[in-house]
Amino acid sequence: MSIEQQYRTRAKELLSAGEVKMVIGYGAGTTAERRRPIFITSPDETERLVLDSACIANLSGYLVTEGLLSDEKRVAVFLRPEGIRALNVLAAEAQLDPLQVVIIGFDLPKGELKSLQGSSVDDFTDLLGALKESTPDVDGRELLEKIEKMSPEERFAFWQEEFSKCIKCYACRQACPMCYCRRCIVDSNQPQWVNTSSHTLGNFEWNIVRAFHLSGRCVECGNCDRACPVNIPLRLINRKMAQEVLDSFNHFAGTSKTQEPVLASFKKDDSETFIL
Amino acid sequence: MTKILFTDKLDSCVERWRSAGMTVIGPVQRANSSVYDAVKSASELDLNLVLTDRSIKELFFPQSEPMLRYAITKAEINTDEFLPPSGPRIIFGARACDASGLAIDDPLFGWDYKDEYWFQRRNESVIVTIACTKADEFCMCTSLKLSPDSTKGSDILLRPLENNKGWQVEELTDRGREAFKSVADLLQEGSDPAAATVTVPEKFNADACAEWLKNPENFESRFWKEISARCIGCGSCTYLCPTCHCFDIQDEGGSFEGIRRKNWDSCSFALFTMHTSGHNPRSTQSARWRQRIMHKFNYFPGKFSANSCSGCGRCTRECPVDMGITETLQEISKLSQ
Ligand code: SF4
Numbered sequence: 001m002s003i004e005q006q007y008r009t010r011a012k013e014l015l016s017a018g019e020v021k022m023v024i025g026y027g028a029g030t031t032a033e034r035r036r037p038i039f040i041t042s043p044d045e046t047e048r049l050v051l052d053s054a055c056i057a058n059l060s061g062y063l064v065t066e067g068l069l070s071d072e073k074r075v076a077v078f079l080r081p082e083g084i085r086a087l088n089v090l091a092a093e094a095q096l097d098p099l100q101v102v103i104i105g106f107d108l109p110k111g112e113l114k115s116l117q118g119s120s121v122d123d124f125t126d127l128l129g130a131l132k133e134s135t136p137d138v139d140g141r142e143l144l145e146k147i148e149k150m151s152p153e154e155r156f157a158f159w160q161e162e163f164s165k166c167i168k169c170y171a172c173r174q175a176c177p178m179c180y181c182r183r184c185i186v187d188s189n190q191p192q193w194v195n196t197s198s199h200t201l202g203n204f205e206w207n208i209v210r211a212f213h214l215s216g217r218c219v220e221c222g223n224c225d226r227a228c229p230v231n232i233p234l235r236l237i238n239r240k241m242a243q244e245v246l247d248s249f250n251h252f253a254g255t256s257k258t259q260e261p262v263l264a265s266f267k268k269d270d271s272e273t274f275i276l
Numbered sequence: 277m278t279k280i281l282f283t284d285k286l287d288s289c290v291e292r293w294r295s296a297g298m299t300v301i302g303p304v305q306r307a308n309s310s311v312y313d314a315v316k317s318a319s320e321l322d323l324n325l326v327l328t329d330r331s332i333k334e335l336f337f338p339q340s341e342p343m344l345r346y347a348i349t350k351a352e353i354n355t356d357e358f359l360p361p362s363g364p365r366i367i368f369g370a371r372a373c374d375a376s377g378l379a380i381d382d383p384l385f386g387w388d389y390k391d392e393y394w395f396q397r398r399n400e401s402v403i404v405t406i407a408c409t410k411a412d413e414f415c416m417c418t419s420l421k422l423s424p425d426s427t428k429g430s431d432i433l434l435r436p437l438e439n440n441k442g443w444q445v446e447e448l449t450d451r452g453r454e455a456f457k458s459v460a461d462l463l464q465e466g467s468d469p470a471a472a473t474v475t476v477p478e479k480f481n482a483d484a485c486a487e488w489l490k491n492p493e494n495f496e497s498r499f500w501k502e503i504s505a506r507c508i509g510c511g512s513c514t515y516l517c518p519t520c521h522c523f524d525i526q527d528e529g530g531s532f533e534g535i536r537r538k539n540w541d542s543c544s545f546a547l548f549t550m551h552t553s554g555h556n557p558r559s560t561q562s563a564r565w566r567q568r569i570m571h572k573f574n575y576f577p578g579k580f581s582a583n584s585c586s587g588c589g590r591c592t593r594e595c596p597v598d599m600g601i602t603e604t605l606q607e608i609s610k611l612s613q
């Protein structure tokens with residue numbers, strides 16, 4: 001049986017047994033190459049689930065949809081390792097109870113579909129621990145290396161060109177599972193902390209505020225990068241920030257559901273005398 | 277015999293227009309994204325695109341536009357108005373859906389208040405549209421009673437030649453004729469046949485949809501929740517849309533000194549209808565999605581006798597979760613059968 005068929009059966013069983021009230025997975029999209037998030041609540045509909053190498057979106061953000069987990073019921077969700085990490089970060093930041101989430105795990109090493117054993121975040125601890133030690137496979141590594149070698153002026157010019165394209169559609173934020181704030185700082189208008197105008201300066205402000213807020217929390221799922229309608233290479237920022245956090249604090253976001261948030265925790269023996 | 281502009285003469289045209297003081301604008305690539313922008317020569321233009329990622333509207337209604345500078349002291353309040361930048365422009369290589377989008381929005385911007393930012397730019401721009409000989413699976417102008425060679429909103433329509441060496445020139449307005457007068461000697465009379473425009477299949481029945489939307493019983497239909505469950509509420513579909521026109525007036529700076537700006541806004545955002553009290557009449561994404569569809573295909577046509585959509589397909593093409601208006605209207609077409 002194909003992995004897709006196995007998982008459809010599993011989804012059907014979970015729904016039939018009443019173990020979950022919903023399965024969040026992938027369905028066919030508008031074109032042959034596209035997949036889209038679908039929400040299955042009846043065992044009869046599980047045949048609509050699709051699982052293949054085009055299922056790359058991180059669906060964990062839907063778990064924090066207002067009201068979804070406010071009852072005691074559980075929800076199953078298709079997640080890749082990045083999605084499981086995101087789930088851990090959400091749990092560590094008290095956004096949800098991971099016991100309410102049944103993971104249907106899979107991965108796509110080199111585009112090949114592979115199933116992952118386990119159903120609760122704790123079942124994946126070893127896998128995520130190993131990920132921390134591995135070299136991440138990022139699209140655009142060459143560009144990243146090129147940017148590293150640039151002078152500050154050149155680097156500024158590079159990002160200026162990129163950010164000047166930003167239209168402040170906030171698709172990056174909306175697509176990000178870690179951007180769950182009920183009211184984002186840029187939407188807070190009493191006072192208006194960050195101006196809303198989408199000129200180059202405003203775009204810098206927005207993207208830098210976001211990069212800082214995601215540092216140590218971003219799991220590099222790529223949702224923001226793929227969502228950006230003007231193709232700003234947000235993955236490069238995410239990679240850089242993740243590497244900085246790893247090098248400085250030995251922190252890899254989302255390895256466990258109780259992981260201390262790196263930029264929101266304070267230790268008495270910390271060498272710094274202040275916190276931000 | 278028709279007038280023909282051969283591709284190898286385009287650069288001379290660009291030069292001619294530029295030396296006459298016109299800003300020449302067209303589809304170009306800018307850091308991995310396509311957009312309409314000013315060019316110095318024809319070689320910068322990317323005329324092979326089905327459609328630019330970003331729409332033409334930003335040339336008339338930019339994402340952020342300064343309106344006035346204010347300074348408040350104990351003694352007085354000073355304001356300086358910013359006027360829209362002035363000067364003739366020629367937009368070469370627009371697509372029919374983009375040009376139509378501008379014409380769709382003209383009555384809106386001129387309805388109760390004449391938006392001088394919009395109209396000054398409209399009056400100073402010549403729109404040269406190239407009929408489409410290719411489309412992608414998201415294009416749907418024909419579902420909106422337009423076509424790959426619609427003339428709506430254009431001053432000149434160019435039809436690509438079958439041999440790919442240039443375009444037949446159709447002058448549609450005085451403004452278009454005027455701009456092409458200056459390059460008359462660069463055009464040639466010829467009988468080269470035009471290539472067929474692309475066939476864009478009809479995806480839904482706009483009239484049937486309008487009827488369904490007008491029925492008050494359907495306002496609270498479960499349909500809205502189901503169709504929009506995956507919408508994440510970003511502004512991508514709004515900001516890429518050539519006809520979406522909502523904006524927000526923002527004061528940038530302090531209480532006593534700053535710049536008042538007109539910034540794009542989107543009905544997809546929760547903040548769009550948030551009251552000061554914290555109450556939000558459109559508190560769910562499905563209510564916001566319904567508004568988007570209702571506005572485009574019910575309220576707007578009710579007021580201005582045209583759908584607020586030209587079928588460019590960008591809302592579906594770029595949606596991070598594979599939504600967009602097409603599927604919604606296809607489903608409504610089915611419901612209304
Ligand atoms: S910032 Fe981007 S890559 Fe990181 S978790 Fe959010 S969506 Fe994923």
Ligand code: SF4
Binds near residue numbers: 171207
């Ligand atoms: S998705 Fe891209 S264009 Fe939209 S706000 Fe984010 S960076 Fe800007």
Ligand code: SF4
Binds near residue numbers: 508512513598599
């Ligand atoms: S339909 Fe798509 S592009 Fe539009 S608001 Fe929803 S998620 Fe964003």
Ligand code: SF4
Binds near residue numbers: 517
């Ligand atoms: S609603 Fe969609 S298809 Fe219609 S004009 Fe706007 S972006 Fe294009």
